[in-house]
Amino acid sequence: MSWSSSTFPWPATLTADRLVLRPIEADDVPVMSRLWTDADVRRHLGGPVDEETLRMREQRCVGVRGAFSVTLRTDGSVIGGVQLEPDSRRAGRTEVSYQLLPEHWGFGYGSEAVAAAVAWVREAAAPESAEVVAVTQEANVRSRRLLESIGMKQTEAFVEWGAAQVLYVAGPVGRR
Secondary structure (H helix, E strand, O other), rough: OOOOOOOOOOOEEEEEOOOEEEEEOOOHHHHHHHHHHHHOOOOOOOOOOHHHHHHHHHHHHHOOOOEEEEEOOOOEEEEEEEEEOOOOOOOEEEEEEEEEHHHHHHHHHHHHHHHHHHHHHHHHHOOOEEEEEEEOOOOOOOHHHHHHHOOOOEEEEEEEEHHHHHHEOOOOOOOO
């Protein structure tokens, strides 16, 4: 499964109760930059990115296939990002990753955004093969609770980037 496949139409806009997920636009870059450099956001992601990596990401993030800005439906303000990577960690799996600005933590926006992205992958791909995974540090209790709250199940534990990690899976439709 790849992004060139017609099973993953792009650009895509996803809606949830309080959110809209849409491709990253030029005006969103300052928020994305903050996500990549905020020490709280990056606590379990290896820390803030360096200046060179930041500049490269800023130049390349607009319109990238599978990269969504998470916006509030009420006023369109950008509060975070969700990214989908097909064939990550094994062919046939799509990895979902996510970040929200700290002032928007604790309101259920992360669960809502990730659930919308997972549902989209599972509906856009052949249901029998649409497996979505997420990896988080074992120490990231908030992220683990988020993944469990949307029905994802922990299936693996391993060490990567010098830290204990856990892999969660949302299996094919009908196998939750």
